[in-house]
Amino acid sequence: MEQEKLLVVTDQVAVSVSAVFDAIKVVRKEGVEQIDPLIITQASLDSLSSVESSSIDDVVSLCKSLEFPSDQLLANLSRVLKPGGRILLYLTSQSVEANSSLERKLLLAGFLDIQSSGSKSVGVTGKKPSWKIGSSFSIKKTSQVLPKVQVDDDVDLIDEDSLLTEEDLKKPQLPPSDCEVGSTRKACKNCTCGRAEAEEKVEKLGITMDQLNNPQSACGNCGLGDAFRCSTCPYKGLPPFKLGEKVTLSGNFLAADI
Structure with a gap:
């Protein structure tokens, strides 16, 4: 049975169970039957210090304010996410500006495949890159195939020596001295x-x-x-x-x- 680790962070003192279940429905992957959620209320940088890097499959942020999560906290959430893991920023609002603000947050934090879906609530999802910072890979260069030159064996090359005449091969004679x-x-x-x-x-x-x-x-x-x-x-x-x-x-x- 496949099990995923889910981290739920919120700026509130308490969060309803229904809100957590709604968030789980968004990030749950096919084939996953059991999810082990870790909920942190009034989340801060200190509260995430005990979470190991690249140990969480999905992260959900439930918040009332657009200021949450901060840039530093969002960078820490990216740290604990596994490569390719998903993040959901969930905000109870009907404002289009709020949706754009959350998208900008994820984009500046380095997340990919950012998508938004809104109804009564605003939710923006993103994906952590599957590669790590500082990793490298080789780029295959396309080799250009040059056309082959067709050589005609019937064409004879000119012998350079045949272009010289007997006069050209004679050594020039210097005029002799007519003195004693x-x-x-x-x-x-x-x-x-x-x-x-x-x-x-x-x-x-x-x-x-x-x-x-x-x-x-x-x-x-x-x-x-x-x-x-x-x-x-x-x-x-x-x-x-x-x-x-x-x-x-x-x-x-x-x-x-x-």
Whole structure:
């Protein structure tokens, strides 16, 4: 035999048995033959402190005033209710405003499936959520099925190497130097490789090609620049360089400043 625990709270000193039975008819579930009611008159927060959490199947509030139950008391009633348990706020009144006020109370307290039914009395029912505060559950994501790409095996891919011609594969030939060979080679009469211009710059500076190709310094300051060179330095006027490395002259090195 299935038995349910029913908690009845009221702001009155005493409550009639008929009112309790009327409330039981509203919250009674099918198949339940026996209900064990616990009635608390002049209910307060202290009077509910001894009731265990999630131990009551249904709660009925019988009241004369719209101020009952208070928000704190209603939160405590939700605490003692089992997940999915029902609550009934029962008020003797014919006022539509009273009905709306009770609905708002249950909504703000976190109850679901709020319904009202009125005749001579106003009654609003609600249901405690079946989940607990702080509980979580996974959401199944719908996977989008992408259309399959139909690959035609009869279509041949182009070989990239076949796009190159024999001319593309030939290594480009650099123009050979038409001047003398060797470490002391000089520019020829009809020089086109640029050696003649380089020798002309060297002659104007008064230094040899060996000094440019392999610069050396007895004092160690020649490569630092004119600010560190003495008055008789052969590299005076040249840009800074590293000892032992060829000195590179720009194309407009000897051009007159305008």
